[in-house]
Amino acid sequence: MTLLDGWGRCTRGWAEVRGPLDRQALRALLATRPPHGLLARGAGCSYGDAAQNTGGLVLAPATEPAITVDAGGGTVRAAGSATFAQILARTVPRGLLLPVLPGTARLTLGGAVAADVHGKNQRTDGSLAAWLDSVELLDGNGRLHLLTPDREEFRATVGGMGLTGLVLAATVRLIPITGTRLRVTTRRAADLDALLAELDAARSRYAVAWIDTTATGAALGRGVVDLGDHLDEPDEADDLDDLAGLDYRGGLGGLEYAPARARRAPRLPFCPFIPPTARAFNSLWYHRARASGPRCSNCPRSSTGWTRCGTGTGPSARAASCSTSSPCRTAATA
Ligand SMILES: Cc1cc2nc3c(=O)[nH]c(=O)nc-3n(C[C@H](O)[C@H](O)[C@H](O)COP(=O)(O)OP(=O)(O)OC[C@H]3O[C@@H](n4cnc5c(N)ncnc54)[C@H](O)[C@@H]3O)c2cc1C
Structure with a gap:
């Protein structure tokens, strides 16, 4: 038996885990009519208990990933x-x-x-x-x-x-796609009305808002809106020069893809998210979002699919200082 949980780690349950199986073996297993049912589990990323079948059978993975x-x-x-x-x-x-x-x-x-x-x-x-x-x-x-x-x-x-x-x-x-980059624009919105107006006005293919749920009064519903579109220009090989010496295995030099390694948050004996820390974090997050013009982002490399260039110290930030011919600079001055 294996102890399974979901991404939110709110419920856990023991189940018999099998797989991968071929089609014939799956049919044979179904024919046995397992008493507590049979459930397919993917990566267990669902927030709650959708991918658990306590006391029953779970296929994880159900088949080979062809x-x-x-x-x-x-x-x-x-x-x-x-x-x-x-x-x-x-x-x-x-x-x-x-x-x-x-x-x-x-x-x-x-x-x-x-x-x-x-x-x-x-x-x-x-x-x-x-x-x-x-x-x-x-x-x-x-x-x-x-x-x-x-x-x-x-x-x-x-x-x-x-x-x-x-x-x-x-x-x-x-x-x-012709390249892996997005042109990303970030806008701060001072309250919920401003945030919804930004989203209503958005014409970009991608749009996402983060809302500071701890803000109150006039700042109620304030947040940060990110808008993104694919760049039409292909990635340029000379960007690789900008990354020389950095431990970076991403695809900034062309149509390559190397996913960021998923890190699992440690189990802490206490909950770090209490109102004062949440307020402090949200305030920091809100104020560090620069009301900036367009900049580039390497879209599919990040685990979120939405890494911003120029807001950190890692390779992405380095890539934001693109050479004059790079699509990032072209987009920023367009
Ligand atoms: C960090 C993070 C960010 C996320 N962001 C988004 C987002 O932006 N948009 C969004 O829509 N969702 C998002 N999700 C939720 C996630 O996409 C869904 O919960 C998704 O179902 C998880 O897929 P999974 O492969 O992990 O499936 P699991 O969590 O393992 O299973 C989810 C459900 O799918 C069923 N299932 C799995 N595989 C099969 C199969 N082969 N046949 C039949 N049923 C199957 C399971 O029985 C279960 O009911 C996010 C989750 C995380 C952890």
Whole structure:
């Protein structure tokens, strides 16, 4: 038995974990009608207990993470157990990006289908459902279904939290990109009205707001709005010179992808998030967000898919001081 939890670590439960299994073995397992049911688990990134089946069977991963890119057709067919990081590593070098990038690249395609995940472009591009050509589902009776968007079962499965069966694979349409960078603009908004007005006025493909929930009075709902668009220009190889000597394995020099290593927060014997520390952190976060003009960001490299250049001391910050010919500078002066 294995102790499983979710990203929020709020509930934990013991379950028998199996996998990866091939289709025949999955069918045989389903035929045994496990008494406490059978649940597919992706990367366990869901916040609560969605990926737990206490006292029962959990498939983690359900299958091998096979990935096939159709570069000509601009699609990828990947197993439900393939992570976004694994998929991006195959598509980005071909100038193709997943159309929906949630706040972590560790999640799996199966988990993404089950939760119909959104990215920071939901306003403009919709959630994952809008980009799925098909979903291959193994139902509780071991029957395989090829679900297309016109079918009711598709709508029950995408966003259905795994309750209609196992997502064995899905085919996703991809976005063509010429480089890995975004032009990012950050704006501070002094209160909730200003923040909502910024979002209403946003014309960028990507838009996300962070709200300081500890602010009160006239500052109630203040926050920071980030707007982003893909740069049309290809990444320039000379950016690699800027990174000489730095321990950086990212893809600033071209269409490369190397995900940041996920770090797990340590378990502390106390909760560091109490009102005074939350207020101090939020105030710092709000004030450090410069009301700046456009700058560049290396989009798919970060675990959030949204790293800003020029706001730190690491390689990203270094990259912000791009050479005169770089797309970053071009964008900033446009
Ligand atoms: C740091 C962080 C940032 C996030 N940011 C976003 C965001 O920006 N946008 C957003 O929409 N979500 C976001 N999420 C939530 C996350 O995308 C969803 O919870 C997603 O479902 C997690 O996928 P997973 O592979 O970890 O699935 P799990 O958490 O393991 O499982 C989630 C659900 O999917 C089902 N499932 C998993 N695999 C399969 C399969 N093969 N077949 C059938 N069912 C399956 C499980 O049974 C369960 O019900 C974020 C999560 C984290 C931790």
